[in-house]
Amino acid sequence: MFDGVGALVLAAGKGTRMHSEAPKVLRTILGEPMLAYVFDALRPLCPDRAHAVVGHGASAVRRAFPDMAEGFVEQTEQLGTGHALQVAWPALVSRGYEHVLVVNGDVPLVTADILAGFLSEALAVQADVAFASIELDDPGAYGRVVRAPSGVCIVEAKDYDTMRHGPATGEINAGIYLLRLATVGPLLPLLRNDNRGREFYITDLVGLAGKAGLRTRAVNRGRDGALLGVNSPRELVAAEENLRRGIVDGLFDQGVLVRCPDQARIGPRVAVAAGAVVAGPCEIYGDTSIGTGARVASQVWIRDCGLDENCEILPFCHLEGARVGPGCKVGPFARLRPGAVLEQEARVGNFVEVKKSVLRRGVKAGHLSYLGDADVGAGANIGAGTITCNYDGKNKHATIIGEEAFIGSNTALVAPVTIGRKALVGAGSVITHDVPEGMMAVGRGRQTNLRRKP
Ligand code: UD1
Ligand code: CA
Numbered sequence: 001m002f003d004g005v006g007a008l009v010l011a012a013g014k015g016t017r018m019h020s021e022a023p024k025v026l027r028t029i030l031g032e033p034m035l036a037y038v039f040d041a042l043r044p045l046c047p048d049r050a051h052a053v054v055g056h057g058a059s060a061v062r063r064a065f066p067d068m069a070e071g072f073v074e075q076t077e078q079l080g081t082g083h084a085l086q087v088a089w090p091a092l093v094s095r096g097y098e099h100v101l102v103v104n105g106d107v108p109l110v111t112a113d114i115l116a117g118f119l120s121e122a123l124a125v126q127a128d129v130a131f132a133s134i135e136l137d138d139p140g141a142y143g144r145v146v147r148a149p150s151g152v153c154i155v156e157a158k159d160y161d162t163m164r165h166g167p168a169t170g171e172i173n174a175g176i177y178l179l180r181l182a183t184v185g186p187l188l189p190l191l192r193n194d195n196r197g198r199e200f201y202i203t204d205l206v207g208l209a210g211k212a213g214l215r216t217r218a219v220n221r222g223r224d225g226a227l228l229g230v231n232s233p234r235e236l237v238a239a240e241e242n243l244r245r246g247i248v249d250g251l252f253d254q255g256v257l258v259r260c261p262d263q264a265r266i267g268p269r270v271a272v273a274a275g276a277v278v279a280g281p282c283e284i285y286g287d288t289s290i291g292t293g294a295r296v297a298s299q300v301w302i303r304d305c306g307l308d309e310n311c312e313i314l315p316f317c318h319l320e321g322a323r324v325g326p327g328c329k330v331g332p333f334a335r336l337r338p339g340a341v342l343e344q345e346a347r348v349g350n351f352v353e354v355k356k357s358v359l360r361r362g363v364k365a366g367h368l369s370y371l372g373d374a375d376v377g378a379g380a381n382i383g384a385g386t387i388t389c390n391y392d393g394k395n396k397h398a399t400i401i402g403e404e405a406f407i408g409s410n411t412a413l414v415a416p417v418t419i420g421r422k423a424l425v426g427a428g429s430v431i432t433h434d435v436p437e438g439m440m441a442v443g444r445g446r447q448t449n450l451r452r453k454p
Pocket of ligand 1: 010011012013014015053054055075077078079080081082083084104105106141142143144154156172173174175200201202203228229230231
């Protein structure tokens, strides 16, 4: 915790080099928006003191982070990182912070540890303006750090002139700054956009502070890949791969067996218990937990699911917002949609879709079915081709199926409808009325066998 330090994330830019209309900071890395990683890194350091400048796609960014509502400041025209800071400044001043930690919204791999190290060093030397730098073989489009006898400054790639600034050293600006509000405030009106980018650069503050006799500091983090910016699809995928490897490695350390680990894409919030087996290629994202002894085969896509111990997900399943109880077996080729709850040892087989339905203990729905808005009692058997007709064009209706009921193949259950305990529905039925406990219902045309014409 760093008292008196507020945080500001710069997240208003369009991300032109991404070639997409979506705001860059919402592009995902292992299923989470880039900006979420930056907020997560800040949370332990400046709880409740994080702000963000939004602009391009501001309403989408706000929607993605409802908890941050208080902290957003809007930059309606994106005139540069320095301009973004100017727009946010009054909000920072009004909160009475002594310092502000400014972080570019496109450094998703930054961690709380890295930021804490940077803050400690910058605060220890009582810098007015500090920034983090890293070393690269090729400084590319990054701002370059120039350490002149007169003091340190940052020169943007577009404005870099070897004649004037000397050969680039490979030390670049990582886009993380610590600013002292009292001394930096008076410098903000001095920012100019008379550069190649025609933008107001936050980076010019370093040189301006030096000239004003303030204390500046470049905190060099060596070759730390966690501080690389994400500006293009290539950089996004590189960051994602970097993070992915770290997550899979961490799972091995915890005793998870990850087969084909190079193709296992597992998000940062996924919790996998020791003794579980996960096979790549797979994508497992969001708030998902996988219990011990669970086996997740390859070619599955999972988001926000709870998979209990010893359950088995067979190949080619798509699971979202579902709960799979202990010992359940799902797939191959099954789809569990939000609100699907499978209790202990339930079985959902190929081409079965389940939405907002509870399948109680030991239910079997082995093939080719749709179960939506249904409550299926323990031990019931759902025949191949069973459809709960839950939607009448306007509203959704519930289907209740009692314990140990047997639904014959190719049955349409027109909801709202209740099938009693141990009732049986004949194959091919269209059921529009409730079936009482223990009864057999047949709702289909009678077969007539007619003599063929000779
Ligand atoms: C910036 C730095 C560069 C540094 C690099 C590190 C400047 C001028 N340059 O360059 O020295 O090496 O980051 O990754 O700052 N943004 C706004 N409003 C704007 C413009 C940008 O909020 O008007 C936000 C963007 O959404 C982004 C961040 O600021 O998250 C950085 O902007 P970007 O355009 O990516 O700067 P770089 O060219 O990468
Ligand atoms: Ca950038």
